[in-house]
Amino acid sequence: MRGVTKKLIDFLNKDVRFDTIIDVDKKEINIPCQLHKSGYQDTLSIVPFSGFCFEMLTQTIFGYSHHNSASFSSSYDGTIFQPDLFDYNAGVLYESKSCQDRMQPKLIRQQIEAYTKWQLSKIKGKYPKITFVLYVHGIEKMVVRQLSKEQYIQEFSDNVFYAIAMPFAIPIQFFLTDDNFVSADGRPLKLREYNYSVIHPESKGGYSSRSIMSLSSLFPKKLIENPERTLTYMHLDSDDFYIERGKVSRIKINEREINPFPIMNIRLKNYYEWIRKNKKRLEHFVKYSTLKEDEIPDLPKDAEDEVPF
Secondary structure (H helix, E strand, O other): OOHHHHHHHHHHHHOHHHOOEOOOOOOEEOOOOOOOOOHHHOOOOHHHHHHHHHHHHHHHHHOOEEHHHOOOOEEEOOEEEOOOEEEOOOOEEEEEEEEEOOOOOEEEHHHHHHHHHHHOOOEOOEOOEEEEEEEEEOOOOOOOOOOOHHHHHHHHHHOEEEEEEEEOHHHHHHHHOOOOOEOOOOOEOEEEEEEEEEEOOOOHHHEEEEEEEEEOOHHHHHHHHOHHHHHHHOOOOHHHEEEEEEEEOOOEEOOEEOOOEEEEEEEEOOHHHHHHHHHHHHHHHHHOOOOOHHHOOOOOOOOOOOOOO
16 A cells, blocks of 8 residues: 555545445455356456455445346457446446556446446436545556456455545546636646557457556545545535445455444535536537447336426
8 A cells, every 4th residue: 555545544544524434235255266157247357357356345235136137238349348347227337447546547438428328317216426446556557467356356455545435426527528627726637538449359450448547546536535625626616415434344355354444425416417417418429429329238128107307
């Protein structure tokens, strides 16, 4: 743990608002280190395995169904985007993100485009509530060090530093304006957007191209340290949000107890009012999406009539 992160963790540990142990949906995560199922879980390499572990942690904390049970997804250039967690009856979608504390959090434009279309759709006559959960951890160079899945799980249990659950209003804000959201110390929260290509046999030419939005490594630190001020930097009204703090504790992964870590849950006081105020901006973002209309499936529907705003 580097000095900046240690100082932050010490600060969070002294904040009594993070002392309350939150209620979680489950207490145990069981992940076979060799996944023999077809599709998503087909013998994952260490990077997607890492993502899978954080998805399972999100499910353990919040509940709901993992995307292997989902009936919809978005496919772009050989890459599939789908919510990590989805519950039709509750009308909720969850996306898990993780970032090593020295690294820059990254958002994929095509994934945000898919979520924006889903945000503008309705489930049982209501717009869904979308939550992104960002975990900051201390697992370094997992590929370079050639960590086995067993070794990764051992480090995973010891190195989740903190988590922030946030409404979709926060990640989409990075795409709705060209502003870099400069903080009081003169450093921007948003850095740059660039194209990134990876080998992908199912895409044309054998490569998959994505647009990556790179955020400052200071963004999650500033957000959990002072959410009201950070939301203001992002031109969001902090009065529109509830800020809840707590601690995740007594969860095991493959019988190893995960070290307790602070969690912040940022919620919109009126999610539907936020959509109403930003509907035109969201529609404009979808209209000029890099994804084609048929590349983003509709949310599952039922027979209920959609209700007006």
